[in-house]
Amino acid sequence: MLLVRAFESTLAFGILLWSLFEAAIPQWLVYLTTWGIIMVFAMAASGLYVSLCAAKKMIPEVGKPPWYVMLYWVLFNISVSLAIVVTLLYWRLLSENASKYGIHERYFWLETSLHGFNAVLVLIELFASRTPVRLAHIYQPLLLGVVYTIFSKIYQKAGGTGAHGEPYIYKFLDWSEPQVTLQTTIGVALMIIVLYVFLWALAFVRDWLSRLCCSTKQPIIEHIVPITV
Numbered sequence: 001m002l003l004v005r006a007f008e009s010t011l012a013f014g015i016l017l018w019s020l021f022e023a024a025i026p027q028w029l030v031y032l033t034t035w036g037i038i039m040v041f042a043m044a045a046s047g048l049y050v051s052l053c054a055a056k057k058m059i060p061e062v063g064k065p066p067w068y069v070m071l072y073w074v075l076f077n078i079s080v081s082l083a084i085v086v087t088l089l090y091w092r093l094l095s096e097n098a099s100k101y102g103i104h105e106r107y108f109w110l111e112t113s114l115h116g117f118n119a120v121l122v123l124i125e126l127f128a129s130r131t132p133v134r135l136a137h138i139y140q141p142l143l144l145g146v147v148y149t150i151f152s153k154i155y156q157k158a159g160g161t162g163a164h165g166e167p168y169i170y171k172f173l174d175w176s177e178p179q180v181t182l183q184t185t186i187g188v189a190l191m192i193i194v195l196y197v198f199l200w201a202l203a204f205v206r207d208w209l210s211r212l213c214c215s216t217k218q219p220i221i222e223h224i225v226p227i228t229v
Contacts, residue, residue, distance in 0.1 A: 002051040004128050008044035008121050015113045016041050022110055025163050030155060032148055032170075033114050036079075036086040039144075040118050043079040046072040047125065074140055076131050080122040081141035081196050085188065090115040093172060126203065130210060133203035138196045145192060149173070149185050 016037050020028065028034055050072050053059050059066060090111075125131070152173045161167060168174040172184045 001129055002048070002055055004124065005044055005048040005051050008125060009041065009048050011117070012037065012041035012044045012121055015110075015117065018110055019114060023107060027161070027163050027169075030151075030160065030169050033086055033090070035144075035148065036082050037114055037118055039075065039079040040083055040121055043072065043075040043125065044121065046075055047129065073131065076125065076129075077133070077137045077140045078144050080126055080133075080199055081192055082144065083118040083122040084195055085141075085192060087115045087119040088191070089188070093170075126199065127206055130207060131203075133196075133200045135197070135200055138193060141192050141196060142189060145185075145189060 019034065019037060046068060050059070050069055053066070053068070059069065126133075152169050153175050156168050156173075156175045160169070162169055167176065173181055175181055
């Protein structure tokens with residue numbers, strides 16, 4: 001896992017820097033895509049730190065887990081859901097609009113990295129790490145969605161614009177049409193819930209196959225804080 005997370009951290013950081021310098025615009029930080037890749041990098045970097053501490057025998061086997069273990073777990077719960085949602089939303093709702101402005105053609109590999117490789121990285125983490133996925137933690141990615149929704153409304157009310165001068169960040173989050181926006185927001189929330197349950201099922205199968213086929217150690221988080229939900 002140390003090597004896997006080193007690879008994930010390097011690739012996520014590379015994509016983040018690529019996005020920052022290649023597509024540098026004043027609105028860079030307001031997009032959900034940017035939030036997503038930042039979260040993926042934070043998850044991978046915190047996971048790498050956890051692996052380093054585990055390799056040095058710094059993590060206690062009993063008692064309250066260190067703060068950095070719990071931080072990684074929260075970032076994992078959020079990032080895995082967020083990266084896949086960002087990918088699905090982009091290729092379903094936004095890729096056509098990007099092509100209209102010539103973005104998709106000019107930045108094809110960057111867009112693919114931000115809306116494709118990001119999902120691959122979190123799935124690698126999901127299947128390789130055996131980090132527990134608990135249904136009780138579904139509120140964490142939903143909470144981030146609520147925070148971003150509120151941010152988008154405040155940003156638009158304050159006169160913020162999109163990259164091409166639109167009076168909104170995303171058309172589906174245009175608060176001048178609140179009814180449509182609320183319907184879209186509810187739809188995305190339902191998507192997150194369905195996706196999280198699916199990821200929980202994948203993690204369940206992953207753990208079952210791991211116990212069946214391999215002699216693996218109990219995950220650090222699960223060993224310290226056994227949770228059955």
